[in-house]
Amino acid sequence: QITMKSSSIALQWSPPGEGAxxxxxxxxxxxxxxxxxxSEVSTAARLADGALVVVDxxxxxxxxxxxxxxxxxxxxxxx
Numbered sequence: 001q002i003t004m005k006s007s008s009i010a011l012q013w014s015p016p017g018e019g020a021x022x023x024x025x026x027x028x029x030x031x032x033x034x035x036x037x038x039s040e041v042s043t044a045a046r047l048a049d050g051a052l053v054v055v056d057x058x059x060x061x062x063x064x065x066x067x068x069x070x071x072x073x074x075x076x077x078x079x
Contacts, residue, residue: 006031006044041068042075050078 007030014023031037031044045051051072055061 006040038067038071042071045072045075045077048077 009028011026011028012023013026014020027048029044029048031041045068053065053069055065
């Protein structure tokens with residue numbers, strides 16, 4: 001039995017030279033990319049204000065990457 005869940009971490013980022021008053025909270029959510037975990041991806045996408053898609057330069061864009069992007073656009077997540 002395999003159990004995979006989304007994981008997240010909160011980061012604080014300040015633009016260089018602008019100090020703590022201009023800080024932004026960035027929540028990184030890593031969700032499983034396999035088709036069997038599409039509900040995890042959908043839940044993570046609905047919680048997000050935007051998405052950054054990271055693709056392996058060697059492996060390239062996989063079929064599930066396209067599916068996840070379509071799902072994010074359907075949920076109106078800014079990419």
